[in-house]
Amino acid sequence: MHVPDGFINAPVSAVTGVVAAGAVAVGLRGARRELDERTAPLAGLVAAFIFAVQMLNFPVAAGTSGHLLGGALAAILVGPYTGVLCISVVLLMQGVLFADGGLTALGVNVLVMGVVTVVVAYALFRGLLGLLPRTRRSVTAASFVAALVSVPAAACAFTLIYWIGGTTDIAIGKVFTAMVGVHTLIGIGEAVITGLTVGAVIAVRPDLVHGARGLTAPLKLRIDGELVDAPAARPAAAPATTRSPRALWATGLVTALVLAGFVSFYASSNPDGLEKVAADKGIDEKVEEHAAKDSPLADYGVKDVSDARISGGLAGVIGVGVTIAVGSGVFYVVARRRRTPGASDTTAAHDRETV
Template structure:
């Protein structure tokens, strides 16, 4: 659901850009805690930056896999729910923002003047809705891995039509073409409920796969272990808390390598078989007549525009190579961003008063 240039007028686009910039600024501060605080877990905060970069690259790769949802219509992963559950909501907003920036600049996908709109719709709304639903469900359901997967499914499912409804709201405020908003809302939400099913399946399967291998790497699953119960006098009571033994640090290197290989295969090979049908927004825009306001993308002459490499005539090779370049660029840029966030935290102490090395700050700060 990449909004192109021309759908939303300049004032609303600028306002959305301001909101997106503010959300990114807040997320940078929150991500410092997620990447470097106690919630970084036994793997250590210094190892969470490349994992967050990998999540961004994986979202980029899976977004290339449009799947059919109705006659002549396709959909793709938005990724906000998946990123929030795997690496935290603040870091999740940054992950999706990095993906959208790379897509807009390198691949002419999603307008540059509409970048703020796309971050609001695909990065902020999806994360807020998904994380709220996820946390609510995990608080109500039994504290098991299965509950985490179920909550991931429902959260991802609801986040997509919520994003579609938010687009209609923005279009009501700044749409450049007169259209019946009631019918646009019904069409957008209807088709994106179907897309949400695909999003939910991808999210739940990915979270389940990581839980099966390294549950400690799933941000949304931390702290969900149920307390030990003892039967006393015929009643179940919580067992006294014991001092936890220090867990040996386990390198996430294998997970990182496996995730990167999977991303490269998806973007470089599987993407060739993705549906060529227009996605939900494109189809609704065409049916309702507001696609005529689309403006030519500012990087339409990019050598990677439309997910192909210029001057390579073989479609399979061109698309596959573009996908590989996109994954590589996203993981490098994403990891660099998250390392910078992490280093800023450890260097400044984030208000903790630390003037020394990052290890002391990470161990001592509860921020």
């Protein structure tokens, strides 16, 4: 759903840019409470993983494909404030390096694909957890539903922005029906990817999933007809919260590199939901050439590399590397600026030792 230059007029693009910048500023401030020096590299990994999976367009209807937006996944794994920053980093890398998503439309893309998906998904996720049993399965199920709803919500947000500042005179009802219809189908794919990813991380390191913290209820035993807390089992190894996340980080990085460098070659070549609707309804009549069209990585290929498989694979690997480097750098700086009222020097030292 990357909006190119020319879909939205200059004044509305400017306003959305200001609003998006404000949202990123709020994200930077809020992420200080969500990140520490142990989890900051994982947030960078989440950004790189989302970049990689966004290269995997999957078919959703005749002549149409979809791809992960990632707002729900990022919010649940690393928190809503950090989630907005993750998506913003991905969109910035895609726009500047790969000519994907207009530069003047960057604010629109951050709002639609980052802020709206994160806010809608995380609010629904927390609401569902308040109704479901406090188990890991509930976290996975809530992740699935939240991701499913977040995609048509983003489609609604784009339609609203287009209604206010669209550059072509198209009946907004037709745009709304087409956008929500196709993106509801794309939402199913988003939900599957999000649910599987969250479930996989919870299975090995539930302590690193932001949305799963503090959800597991203590084990109960029934004694003489009364439920009592079971005695704590003596751990055979170090507690999860003191184990280094390096193994998970390495596994996630390898997975992202394989997806972007190899699996992406087999992704659907059909236009995504927005591209298809734009072509069918005439929204793309005034689309503008991308300012970064001459980038050596434009259109997810390495310039002067003739073999499509190698060109696309190298571009994907470079994209993952740059995204994880930029993202991890941003999140590390945010984590270093963290200020927790009442936190002792001992706690801060412990956090550094567990990186």
